[in-house]
Amino acid sequence: MTEHAFAEYVRTLGRGKRARRSLSREEARDAMEMILDGKVEEVQLGAFLMLLRVKEETPEELAGFLDACRKRCDDSLADFPAVQLDWPSYAGKKKHHPWYLLATVLLADQGIRTLLHGGPAHTPNRVYTDELLPALGLKVASSVDQAAEHLEEQGLAYLPIEQFCAPLSYLLTLRFYLGLRSPINTLARSLNPARAPLSMQSVFHPAYIALHQGAAELCGDRDLLLFKGEGGELEIRPDARTSITGIRHGEALEGAVLDNLMPRHAPPGSPNAEALKQVWRGETKDEYGENAVIQTVAVALWGLDRAENLEDAQTRAAELWASRDRSRL
Structure with a gap:
């Protein structure tokens, strides 16, 4: 044999x-x-x-x-339209509302075309992006061509990983059987499938940041921003100090920090999209959520050279939030 x-x-x-x-x-x-x-x-x-x-x-x-x-x-994705920002979304939310979704909408309204991508639900008691977007009136693509249409219509698109690298979709579900995350979780976040000039990646554990950055450097990636986002999603926590590392214009990035804006905040414990719509429309206030959106948008603006530094980016992001189209959602 x-x-x-x-x-x-x-x-x-x-x-x-x-x-x-x-x-x-x-x-x-x-x-x-x-x-x-x-x-x-x-x-x-x-x-x-x-x-x-x-x-x-x-x-x-x-x-x-x-x-x-x-x-x-x-x-x-050979014929896919150009995007400016790669937004992997594989972690899901467990305790906090998915404020990062409002950040993607605010960026899209500024002409920053963003491709979100994610996989199948693989961890119990978490809510994933493809479940949340429809509740905001945003579409989830079922094909690459449909994602291209959504990008033109919405300024952003969500494309499941099964549509551009199908075997990885199945590999992500193996967590149900193995009881542990595998290297596929790290791999999926690092794909940047549409080759956007800027990729932002969030990790659960800071120890993985060096792994993401090291692989990106070996692959010749030039702009990658890494940070420990809330729950593993691309969302800055306004109640925590956040270090931002990665690669900026081909050089290793060190020393970029967003200080916490507020004391530690107790999460609501049940993520949902309805809270996001109410805050976006100005029907209710949420200090944590609004600052999470502003800080997350600021990191993207800085990474895309829409601001000279993080401080200016935060000011610009706050202005964008204040002048948002409240009828959008």
Whole structure:
């Protein structure tokens, strides 16, 4: 019986303590291409992902995975309209309202075309972007062509990962069976499928920031802003000090900080879109939510060179919020 071709990658990661090692970038690319092509058995897939999880993936491994997946993204989105901002949204919300969605609308109203992308629900008791957008009167695409139409109509579009790199959609659902996140969660956030000039990425754990940044540098990405967002989504917490790192114009970014604007805030505990509409329309006030929107928009404006520095970006974002079209939602 001939050994399966994928067995070598599992063996490399799972050998004894002294013999095991991380994959090279080329090995990681080849392994991911086999996974994307459906050439890996289920038992191998589970072992591979969990061995990486326990070992902790390296920037080289993540870069190799990106090499394989971005080819699929390029093919799927070859004729997609240009966007300015990449907005991965895979974490979902558990305690706070999804204020980041108002940030994307405010940016879209300034002509900043944004592609949001996310995966299937994979963690219990969380509410995901594709569930929330329709409640705001915004559309969720069921195809790449439809996303292009939504981008023209709304200034933003949400495209499920199954539409541009379908195998990753299934891999994200394996959390139900494995009980743990896998490197696929990190990979999906890093895709930037439409090759937007600026990508913003949020992480649950600050330790993953170096992984995201290291892989992006290896892949030649020039503008990437990383921060610990609320619940893992791209949303600045106004009640916490937020460090922003990443890559800015091809150089490593350090020392950018947004100070907290208010004391620690108790979350409502049940995220919903109705609260967002009421605040957007000015029917009710929410200090935490409005500042979350303003701070999040400020980071995007700065990253896109719409402001000279973060302080100016915050001022500009506050002006945009005050003058928003309240009939939009």
